[in-house]
Amino acid sequence: MQVVKPEVTSPLPVPSKDSVGLEFMRASVTHAIMTFLLVAALAAPAFGQEQQVQEALRESLRESKFASAFGSLVVVSEESELSTTTYDFDDPSNTRLTSISFPSHWSFAPWGDDAPGLHVESVVGYAKSKEYTQDLYSGTMPGMETEVAADWTTFGGLAGLGLEFQPSETLTISPMLQLGISRIESDADYAGPGAAFTAGFADGVAFNWDSLAVTTGAATRVDWSYPIGEEHALDVVTRYDLRWIETIEADDPAQEFRTRMQLLTLRADVTGPVGIDLLDDDLKWRTFVGYRRFLEGDLYGTKDLYQLGGSFELDITDRLIGSALTFNVALIRGAGFSGWSAGVGFSF
Numbered sequence: 001m002q003v004v005k006p007e008v009t010s011p012l013p014v015p016s017k018d019s020v021g022l023e024f025m026r027a028s029v030t031h032a033i034m035t036f037l038l039v040a041a042l043a044a045p046a047f048g049q050e051q052q053v054q055e056a057l058r059e060s061l062r063e064s065k066f067a068s069a070f071g072s073l074v075v076v077s078e079e080s081e082l083s084t085t086t087y088d089f090d091d092p093s094n095t096r097l098t099s100i101s102f103p104s105h106w107s108f109a110p111w112g113d114d115a116p117g118l119h120v121e122s123v124v125g126y127a128k129s130k131e132y133t134q135d136l137y138s139g140t141m142p143g144m145e146t147e148v149a150a151d152w153t154t155f156g157g158l159a160g161l162g163l164e165f166q167p168s169e170t171l172t173i174s175p176m177l178q179l180g181i182s183r184i185e186s187d188a189d190y191a192g193p194g195a196a197f198t199a200g201f202a203d204g205v206a207f208n209w210d211s212l213a214v215t216t217g218a219a220t221r222v223d224w225s226y227p228i229g230e231e232h233a234l235d236v237v238t239r240y241d242l243r244w245i246e247t248i249e250a251d252d253p254a255q256e257f258r259t260r261m262q263l264l265t266l267r268a269d270v271t272g273p274v275g276i277d278l279l280d281d282d283l284k285w286r287t288f289v290g291y292r293r294f295l296e297g298d299l300y301g302t303k304d305l306y307q308l309g310g311s312f313e314l315d316i317t318d319r320l321i322g323s324a325l326t327f328n329v330a331l332i333r334g335a336g337f338s339g340w341s342a343g344v345g346f347s348f
Helices: 029-043 050-064 066-077 195-202
Strands: 083-089 096-108 117-133 147-168 171-191 209-228 232-250 258-278 281-296 304-315 324-334 337-347
Touching (some): 066 147, 066 232, 117 171, 171 232
Antiparallel strands (some): 096 117, 232 258, 324 337
């Protein structure tokens, strides 16, 4: 039995039987809700009629399918690497998105070396989007100004199972099916003269709620490795993911959604020896470039993400558990946002 779990890095996959994940909606969720809150509030003839305003808000949110944006947050939390990633978006709510994931990947040969192998992967992850607006009504309701600090959080897990084909010594193809479950939570605080009014109809509908969603999907990963001399190697990974994310439990119908995400991820890594030993173990370096395209869905309105990073890997095969200890950092760029990732972890 061969167990494979590559190094820890950013939200784009790494080249060794392991990676993948990432996404959301650039006009932040809080900013998008602002329009619907204003329309709903003006739909009621008097401020005291919170129930009428709430129903107007609920209908506006359902028609706009605002909850489907949370499918992207779920995908971010299902990143298949052990890493911490932070994204800062250039949007009206100064959105910051942070994610942490804990992945594991294995390859087995239950039917012998001449038959297709078995590929298994799983990830447990967490993602939080923090947003802030000084006035939810953008100055259109004097005397009812409302500050909102909103957190959107998801945590859960995703598992994948499939076959592993190796048509040549340098090429591996792994198609697989996926199943996952995630909890999504909204937590918002209000301030200002309109805080009580806003909370009366927005809580439980637009803000301060939780729901449960399931993920089903399929993916195909292609790994290609090419030696560069005796000590260096080039690894190229191509991966396609198709996922459906759907709520199975929600506090209000406004939070129900079903969305489809399609991701194409490309990554190239070059590895080699540093030329020194650390604690009597070999130290290696890795540099990588990555690209992700959202064929369907997006990350806060961004369709294309680019990544550049590097890592140091310490061979610890003879020590305790694992085969390598990894320290890595990467920069991530896209239209309207910048991000970075850093991680420390074990390879198995």
